[in-house]
Amino acid sequence: MQVTVLRLGHRYMRDKRISTHIGLVARAFGACELVMDLKDPLVEESIQQVVSEWGSSFKVHTTENWKKYIKEFRGDRIHLTMYGININQCMDKIKETPKDKLIIIGGKKVPSEVYSLVDYNVAIGNQPHSEISALSVFLDRFFNGTGLDKDFGGNKKIIPQKHGKKVLENQKT
């Protein structure tokens, strides 16, 4: 079972950091790829730099037709939106099937079609906050917190410390 994150509504410059954070969260919490609706080399480079240093086979792609991409996705299509069903009421059902998952993250102006194209509209609470936050909490709960224990096999590796920093480098075998 694989998890793909689709980022809709990306805008150059204005969204560079937000979309980069979305990619990094997707990778760190267990998704295998980020698909964007607009090619942004700055976002791709930032994410690829983390992948080359810290490991994993996480990929960033672009789709030229996000509607077709959602329609043709084989698996459960899950749109994260504050207008949807509270995650506390629907996560058990989502976890039931072993199908691949497409997690769709928009900005403020998500086209209304998205709401009807998907299998689930899921609210990480029905209050305004952040698409980065929504994705991270969804993935953390979906993988029951185990995403955070994964070994990414990168050149850099942190040795957790109670106080201070310890990073090992050149760890890749």
Added chain:
Amino acid sequence: MQVTVLRLGHRYMRDKRISTHIGLVARAFGACELVMDLKDPLVEESIQQVVSEWGSSFKVHTTENWKKYIKEFRGDRIHLTMYGININQCMDKIKETPKDKLIIIGGKKVPSEVYSLVDYNVAIGNQPHSEISALSVFLDRFFNGTGLDKDFGGNKKIIPQKHGKKVLENQKT
């Protein structure tokens, strides 16, 4: 038991959206206030606008001396950092005491003193991702997911929908 979020290292303009998201996450996931180390009216206005429309008594303050603020905080001081102890290993201990909590969120260049001033350095996984993500997952786990069911008593209220949007206005009594 109250939770306060302290945002360190905010930079005007560059961090406006990131710090605003941190404030909105703090509010939506159950914290009672955001303290910043730099006064930024744009961030404060964005958060206050959400509070006035969607409810809660969430506050934004500024401290002129963050070191003193951390030192004098009465309760557990918890710094979220990828170099710390994985949340999977320390959350149970943090939940044990009923003391107030100060959650400290930095950027890339957190002064090294922060690591020794706090009671816990907690890693939301030891991989790079996002301070917004770190805060949301910490609070979600700390409150056992119940933060997302809270009634904020605001003028606006979402009626969760499987497909589409429904918002009630003028709900405040």
